[in-house]
Amino acid sequence: MTIQGPAGPKRRRWPARLAVVLVLAFVAWLAVCWAVLEHPRTEEPAVSDALLVLGPPDIQRMATAQELMERGIAPVLVIATPDAQPGDSPAMVQYYEDKDFCAPRTDYEVICFKPNPSTTQGEAIELRDLAAERGWDTVTAVTFKQHVPRARMILKRCYGGELRMAATDYGFTPLGALGQYVYQSAGFVKAWLTPGCEQQLPGNPKELE
Template sequence: MRGRRILFAVSGLLLAALVVTVALWPVYVRPRTDPPQPADAILILGGAHDGREELGLSLAAEGYAPRVLVSNPYERSPMVNRICHGGYSFEVICFDPSPRTTLGEGRGLARLGADWHRVIVVTFTPHISRARYILGTCWPGELLFVDPQPHLSPARWAWDYAYQSAGYVKAWFANC
């Protein structure tokens, strides 16, 4: 009898995990992305150096925007420091978001881009939907999201499902 209860509980947990995975698949694994279009700026959100910096800079070099905003929430990042002090044919504006979260990045966008109409945002796949929600509450313009489509391990996908879900809950209670 006890074995049946354990089996039933484990089966229920596995079923719940499957339902959550399938329900959130379009939010984290296949979020809506946008083709790049001419914009007022390109915003590279802080995070793992997963190709987002290179993608944002290449979009600016291709002429999609005259400036790149680089969120730099980290004390020391050699890559970001090189970007912030490099010589480019476009303007690079580095800022330390306050708080050092997506909410702070949204506030930074609202402050720096008060007169802008369209911004290309570069982040990574599991973060796109939540970033779209948060930045959209902070800034009224059009947000186009692109990502470098990094390869993530199953363990990393599981972590991001949990992390991004907790971030959504936190975002619902935060004000820009």
């Protein structure tokens, strides 16, 4: 006759331990996201060779860029114009299609481009090419707060000059902020898997010119 030990209680403890580990991991991830994404390093606006607006060039992001341009931060405004996203409202889709912000101006030059690929990496590649062509040594980039750390990392992989980051704050709700934490975390994973300026994941090739 085989006598079995009290295995049942031990088995029942594993789900509880696993739950504790998962909760602690989730809390740690939230803490890191809060520290990195909600309090990114930005620089005071200073005169640059160009001001780059990372896409999409929504109304708030463009308002920040226009304010900086009116302060004379740069002689050139560069705007990334990716396609509208499936979740955008009809009014926003029309706004992106009209591209009124790309209209020529008399007080400064405006350059609009469609990134290839349609990601921050595509914007970084275009920045590299424009900077090499025009001899830009200092560039200020505008994006939203939670995107600043990842955007800085990706832009610096392609652009070797001085890079300054300016941020606009969308004031996300807690649920919206959590969505950004997930999205930006996934973006960091992708960026770490593609460490070069133009390196792409197999399923997301750069479009042919």
